[in-house]
Amino acid sequence: MNIFKIVTDIEHLDIDxxxxxxxxxxxxxxxxxxxxxxxxxxxxxxxxSMFNKAYGQTIPQKIIDVLNFALTLEYLEAEFYTKxxxxxxxxxxxxxxxxxxxxKNHEDEHVTFLKAALGNxxxxxxxxxxxxxxxxxxxxxxxDTFLAVANAFEDxxxxxYKGQAGNLMENDDILRYALNIHSVEARHASHIRQMRRAxxxxxxxxxxxxxxxxxxxxxxVDPVYAGEDNKIQAGADITSFNGVSGKLSANVATEAFDxxxxxxxxxxxxxxxxxx
Amino acid sequence: xxxxxxxxxxxxxxxEVPDMDEGVYLGKGxxxxxxxxxxxxxxxxxxYTKVTETPYGDISDLEKSLLTDIRDHxxxxxxxxxxxxxxxxxVNLEVDFSSxxxxxxxxxxxxAKAFEDLGVSAYNGAGQLIEKPDYLLLAGKIVSVEARHAGLISDLIQNGSFAGSDVVDMNGLEKSMSPSQVLTAAxxxxxxxxxxxxxxTY
Numbered sequence: 233m234n235i236f237k238i239v240t241d242i243e244h245l246d247i248d249x250x251x252x253x254x255x256x257x258x259x260x261x262x263x264x265x266x267x268x269x270x271x272x273x274x275x276x277x278x279x280x281s282m283f284n285k286a287y288g289q290t291i292p293q294k295i296i297d298v299l300n301f302a303l304t305l306e307y308l309e310a311e312f313y314t315k316x317x318x319x320x321x322x323x324x325x326x327x328x329x330x331x332x333x334x335x336k337n338h339e340d341e342h343v344t345f346l347k348a349a350l351g352n353x354x355x356x357x358x359x360x361x362x363x364x365x366x367x368x369x370x371x372x373x374x375x376d377t378f379l380a381v382a383n384a385f386e387d388x389x390x391x392x393y394k395g396q397a398g399n400l401m402e403n404d405d406i407l408r409y410a411l412n413i414h415s416v417e418a419r420h421a422s423h424i425r426q427m428r429r430a431x432x433x434x435x436x437x438x439x440x441x442x443x444x445x446x447x448x449x450x451x452x453v454d455p456v457y458a459g460e461d462n463k464i465q466a467g468a469d470i471t472s473f474n475g476v477s478g479k480l481s482a483n484v485a486t487e488a489f490d491x492x493x494x495x496x497x498x499x500x501x502x503x504x505x506x507x508x
Numbered sequence: 509x510x511x512x513x514x515x516x517x518x519x520x521x522x523x524e525v526p527d528m529d530e531g532v533y534l535g536k537g538x539x540x541x542x543x544x545x546x547x548x549x550x551x552x553x554x555x556y557t558k559v560t561e562t563p564y565g566d567i568s569d570l571e572k573s574l575l576t577d578i579r580d581h582x583x584x585x586x587x588x589x590x591x592x593x594x595x596x597x598x599v600n601l602e603v604d605f606s607s608x609x610x611x612x613x614x615x616x617x618x619x620a621k622a623f624e625d626l627g628v629s630a631y632n633g634a635g636q637l638i639e640k641p642d643y644l645l646l647a648g649k650i651v652s653v654e655a656r657h658a659g660l661i662s663d664l665i666q667n668g669s670f671a672g673s674d675v676v677d678m679n680g681l682e683k684s685m686s687p688s689q690v691l692t693a694a695x696x697x698x699x700x701x702x703x704x705x706x707x708x709t710y
Contacts, residue, residue: 334668334670337680338671338676344679345679394652408635408636413681414648414652415651415682416676416681419656422659422663423663465649468588474587481580488580488581489650490656492645
């Protein structure tokens with residue numbers, strides 16, 4: 233049974249469903265300018281939990297697995313930023329605190345959303361070690377270490393969602409929600425990379441996009457960027473195409489396409505930060 | 509160079525359409541979706557080409573370099589779709605940037621933000637219409653790069669606005685737009701009439 237489809241179907245039958253399922257109708261109405269699809273997407277955590285109770289519904293196992301995989305990554309990111317913001321003196325600059333708060337809030341929202349969609353099938357939050365066993369020992373006391381780990385987490389998140397899209401194709405709505413999270417993670421990655429560039433040092437030339445493989449100046453995160461230096465897409469060598477002056481460069485070819493990462497590779501990376 | 513051809517099925521459709529005078533026919537199914545993406549990439553590539561040809565007066569070296577990178581990424585996307593679509597690819601579209609003041613940083617960046625946000629919401633909204641997993645993955649590889657662009661451009665306009673409430677809702681989800689919504693939004697910038705009759709949408 234497809235819970236999101238059911239919501240959509242019921243909406244067609246019962247135009248008052250928003251009012252009955254969500255007491256914050258005013259807030260939903262305010263979002264109307266955003267378009268009907270977004271109004272619908274503002275609801276599922278309320279709706280999904282209600283449907284869990286009402287129908288004891290079953291989401292296909294393949295989709296549950298993907299959503300729980302995503303939830304694990306979102307738990308990781310949400311707790312990481314929460315702890316960073318609570319670490320005295322780590323993020324002193326107001327603009328930086330604001331940016332990290334925006335990102336932290338999105339990760340919290342993703343956790344809430346995924347947990348609600350999964351209902352009682354949601355995995356529990358693991359215990360994390362953000363030093364990765366000491367590799368990043370000063371992650372919550374050294375701002376540059378914190379940003380380096382944030383950089384790796386955001387780029388990993390982008391690759392992880394991308395790698396799972398194909399497993400969600402049987403459900404239009406869940407696929408769209410996953411894509412809608414995917415691009416938000418990419419916006420985060422873009423900003424964190426700019427924050428790092430502004431710090432100079434090893435990240436002085438870092439761009440909002442990924443150049444080659446590991447361009448972060450932190451060799452400990454090499455696995456996060458494995459394969460990002462791919463220049464061939466669907467059999468086409470991107471460097472064979474003409475640019476404005478001459479062929480497109482290898483850097484452009486790698487920057488223009490972000491690569492997916494398998495679930496196994498992502499879990500290996502995330503596993504470095506998971507105690508149990 | 510052997511480019512994996514994007515589906516042979518339907519490759520004769522554009523010869524059989526009776527109303528070719530209604531505009532450039534995108535095709536149907538995945539071909540139409542990929543031509544739709546190709547059209548958007550043509551628009552973006554043309555825009556950034558113009559931006560870098562006639563940079564606004566107070567452009568910094570860093571901004572020039574970043575906008576040049578974006579231009580090249582959009583060209584890479586455009587050329588990729590053209591090669592992959594082979595004989596199914598639509599013609600080069602004629603663009604209309606008469607509403608843009610290329611000597612004004614504000615005008616250029618505002619337009620860039622509109623294009624990047626539109627591009628992200630277009631790919632986000634089209635994913636569910638794609639039939640072949642390989643094409644969904646390719647769209648995924650491109651959309652996150654567009655989102656990186658979008659984040660940067662927003663930050664250039666106002667630092668910290670990389671994922672604002674204008675594009676991300678209260679569940680932390682970015683906006684999606686259906687192909688028909690996107691084509692309507694893009695229409696003022698495209699002179700060539702597009703025939704999206706068989707383009708999947710919702």
